[in-house]
Amino acid sequence: MDSTAKVIQGLCKILVMMVLSIIVVSLAFLSGFGAGFSLAPARPASVAAAGEEPSEFAVFWEAWHLIENEFYGDLPTMQEVTYGAIRGVLVSIGDDGTSFIDPERAAVMREDVTGSFEGIGAIVNMLPNGRLIIIEPLQGRPAAQAGLQQGDLVLKVDDTPIQNMTLTEAVSLIRGPAGTTVRLTILRKGVKEPFEVAIVRERIEIEVIESRMLDDDIAYVRLTEFNAKATQELEESLRELMAQEPKGLIFDLRSNPGGFLQTSVEVASQFLDEGLVLIEKGRDDFERDYSVESGGLATKVPLVVLVNAGSASASEIVAGAIQDSGRGVLIGGRTFGKGSVQLPHTLSDGSELRVTIARWFTPKGREIQGIGILPDIEVEITQEDLEAGQDPQLERAVEYLLTGK
Amino acid sequence: MRTLVKVSIAVILSFSVITGSYAAGFGTHWWLNKDSPTVEEVDQFDVFWEAWHILERDFYSQLPTAQQMTYGAIRGVLVTLNDPYTVFVEPKPRQLEKDDLRGSFGGIGAWVTKSEDGAIVLNPMEDKPAQRAGILEGDVVIRVDDQEITPEMPLEDVLLLIRGPIGTVVKLTISRTGSPEPLVFEITREKVETPTVAWRILDESQGLGYVSISLFTERTAKELEAALKDLKAQGATRLILDLRNNSGGLLQTAIDVASHFLSDGVVLYEQRRDQEEKSYPVQRGGQATDIPLLVLVNGGTASASEIVAGAIQDADRGVLIGETTFGKGSVQLVYDLSDQSSLHVTVAHWFTPNRSQITDNGLTPDIVVPLTGEDRAQGKDPQLDRAIAYFNTNS
Numbered sequence: 001m002d003s004t005a006k007v008i009q010g011l012c013k014i015l016v017m018m019v020l021s022i023i024v025v026s027l028a029f030l031s032g033f034g035a036g037f038s039l040a041p042a043r044p045a046s047v048a049a050a051g052e053e054p055s056e057f058a059v060f061w062e063a064w065h066l067i068e069n070e071f072y073g074d075l076p077t078m079q080e081v082t083y084g085a086i087r088g089v090l091v092s093i094g095d096d097g098t099s100f101i102d103p104e105r106a107a108v109m110r111e112d113v114t115g116s117f118e119g120i121g122a123i124v125n126m127l128p129n130g131r132l133i134i135i136e137p138l139q140g141r142p143a144a145q146a147g148l149q150q151g152d153l154v155l156k157v158d159d160t161p162i163q164n165m166t167l168t169e170a171v172s173l174i175r176g177p178a179g180t181t182v183r184l185t186i187l188r189k190g191v192k193e194p195f196e197v198a199i200v201r202e203r204i205e206i207e208v209i210e211s212r213m214l215d216d217d218i219a220y221v222r223l224t225e226f227n228a229k230a231t232q233e234l235e236e237s238l239r240e241l242m243a244q245e246p247k248g249l250i251f252d253l254r255s256n257p258g259g260f261l262q263t264s265v266e267v268a269s270q271f272l273d274e275g276l277v278l279i280e281k282g283r284d285d286f287e288r289d290y291s292v293e294s295g296g297l298a299t300k301v302p303l304v305v306l307v308n309a310g311s312a313s314a315s316e317i318v319a320g321a322i323q324d325s326g327r328g329v330l331i332g333g334r335t336f337g338k339g340s341v342q343l344p345h346t347l348s349d350g351s352e353l354r355v356t357i358a359r360w361f362t363p364k365g366r367e368i369q370g371i372g373i374l375p376d377i378e379v380e381i382t383q384e385d386l387e388a389g390q391d392p393q394l395e396r397a398v399e400y401l402l403t404g405k
Numbered sequence: 406m407r408t409l410v411k412v413s414i415a416v417i418l419s420f421s422v423i424t425g426s427y428a429a430g431f432g433t434h435w436w437l438n439k440d441s442p443t444v445e446e447v448d449q450f451d452v453f454w455e456a457w458h459i460l461e462r463d464f465y466s467q468l469p470t471a472q473q474m475t476y477g478a479i480r481g482v483l484v485t486l487n488d489p490y491t492v493f494v495e496p497k498p499r500q501l502e503k504d505d506l507r508g509s510f511g512g513i514g515a516w517v518t519k520s521e522d523g524a525i526v527l528n529p530m531e532d533k534p535a536q537r538a539g540i541l542e543g544d545v546v547i548r549v550d551d552q553e554i555t556p557e558m559p560l561e562d563v564l565l566l567i568r569g570p571i572g573t574v575v576k577l578t579i580s581r582t583g584s585p586e587p588l589v590f591e592i593t594r595e596k597v598e599t600p601t602v603a604w605r606i607l608d609e610s611q612g613l614g615y616v617s618i619s620l621f622t623e624r625t626a627k628e629l630e631a632a633l634k635d636l637k638a639q640g641a642t643r644l645i646l647d648l649r650n651n652s653g654g655l656l657q658t659a660i661d662v663a664s665h666f667l668s669d670g671v672v673l674y675e676q677r678r679d680q681e682e683k684s685y686p687v688q689r690g691g692q693a694t695d696i697p698l699l700v701l702v703n704g705g706t707a708s709a710s711e712i713v714a715g716a717i718q719d720a721d722r723g724v725l726i727g728e729t730t731f732g733k734g735s736v737q738l739v740y741d742l743s744d745q746s747s748l749h750v751t752v753a754h755w756f757t758p759n760r761s762q763i764t765d766n767g768l769t770p771d772i773v774v775p776l777t778g779e780d781r782a783q784g785k786d787p788q789l790d791r792a793i794a795y796f797n798t799n800s
Contacts, residue, residue, distance in 0.1 A: 056470070089474045093474070093477075351452060
């Protein structure tokens, strides 16, 4: 049990390593494949073209010319003025998901999307004390080959100290193009001085599904991403697991950052007989219901869904649908709270504008955006648990399925 | 006197202000008609309109009004200047700010507050129109003229509805505890003044006078003159000037106030962009140019207050007691834009007569005396006590 828990705990952190890039990917997917386009009918813009600015806007140029002529201090460039004005408009709109990214950063993020899976093949997490910990070096991958061990603390990446960085910042330093070398300064229990390890990055493929039978006839299946293969692989795993007539099923959506909207409907439909999966609300009172598709493979078996703050977007749709229908019990921590759909636009100078075109609600009409889904049973994972490779959330799920409470 | 000159569609009456929130002023500013963008600007600004159109077409929910989005754009540009004092003020707060700096407005003479549940509650001032019309403390305003008051309405909106030109009538519909039906009052607005100077004799036997200034408005110099005359008439031979928590105000007022305490020299130097340094000399005829003087300052003493305290300190005219001042050494001009909003633009930095830059550092008092939260809770004022003791031991 303990070793199983450890492996699963390890696996559930794989995605953590990639959360940033995957969310970016999933946003792009979602906006393309969600009902986004149908929500954006070509409407006559009230402002046709440059040169026909709304009359309300005149005051902007008055203000800028005053600054230009009178301000005591360094003046921004016209590009900075333009970007500042766009950002200011977005502040006035006050929507979390609607954002502006300047050309430089937009380029880096596009690279990220294509190169995001190139790294050292280690599962990492950020401890509450601001230290980055190796949860598990994946077998046969560069980190393991270079001798990294579970519990190692990473102090520096190349020559940059990473203490108190966010997880995504630290991970973005460790990741990089396949074939390049990254130097990690490691602090290991039992070794007095920190030492340096050089690791050549390679492309890391992530298994989208991990499934197995745990002790006591409990089936476990983990989904790491709602990508194009997810539905098919989940169906295969569920067929295998259900054939063994388990007493209960644990569906692990922890640290799953989302993916395709349609996939979330298909995945939820594996566990639900009928009803809604989600409601999408767009502009002009647009509302669209997404219903459960028939033919689910695990609609009767007692069900626990594991979630945490890394469960975002499509994960929250599935968790919300299961919770609202009473079909299963959610265990873990409150989910991320990403319930809106963005459509990314590349502007003429290479900058990017992401516009929220719709929001998602659970079947009972609960908003996901900014709120997340609160599990029925909250179970924390502490720093000590992480260091010891323990997974109290999974243990609680097993206990629930065995005892019914 | 301030002269107002209006030029073209755009703007501009301006005056400089110096405060934490506003700052200091004078002067007349010709403003060329430059409210349309130049060709180059239109070109480089294209991306803005791309973004704007995309938002109009695709954003999932109601967008703010074009005016609110424009204001957002202006604020976004100001962020790029990295100057906390160059700020945009929307029309309504701008009107209240004007009232504040003028030191008077047309009103009914009542304190207006918003309770926790959003009710607008009146508390009439002694012998002012509201009280004379029969308004009682605790009356709740439910309608002003024909405008219903909702809990969502910001207090400043309600204030602006109640205020208006002197001599005009405002109709208030009031809900009063114990009165089943709403009551209607018609009240003629009068000039309501907001005094900024308070004074008293602290110790008659010592001839110790005290005067505090809370803000540098248009009325402050006159108020101060009357206060100083009265203190002298009451036998004051020593004076404590309290500038604590005075966030500043009009620059011209700061010069007038400083000139009451100085007989000659310079109040401040001002450096504008691409211009020669300008000095503002002391104006002759001050009321208190040789009376022994102490000045109380603290971290809330900012801007115009720092000009006065700095000029007194540099001239060795008086001793500063208290805590290090706020440290705001820039001057803003306030420009009214065509839609009644306004822009406060940092146009200059100023220096004390010894040419200290006070931005960031503030003024260090000659005698540092802290005032703790504990002191405040116990109603103690060790800074004032120290000033009184200073006079007692140094006379």
